[in-house]
Amino acid sequence: MATYHPDRDQLLIEDVLAALGHPVRLGIVRELAASEGERTCGSLPVEVTKATATFHWRVLRESGITRERKAGRYKAVELRRADLDTRFPGLLDAVLNATPPADGASAGSAS
Incomplete structure (x- = not known):
């Protein structure tokens, strides 16, 4: 199954702001901004359940803030x-x- 990433011209301000408005996702973005290049999802300090982390990764990806690859x-x-x-x-x-x-605080103690 292909992973959805919006093209640059498809990025919507309301989606980006909504994604950045959650403390867990903002923490993830802070960690990524402080890093150079790619990180693995497991290398980022996200203190939520695996299912909740997966949800937050999807929101960041579908809003256009992050890009994921296998x-x-x-x-x-x-x-x-x-x-x-x-x-x-x-x-x-x-x-x-x-x-x-x-x-x-690390990238999220809230869900």
């Missing part, structure tokens, strides 16, 4: 920063700089 037994994920910056200039930086991550 990497052997794992899923590699990357932030679509160039697409987001082209489509919505300054948005990602504004959201990431609006509030710092909570001290000691």
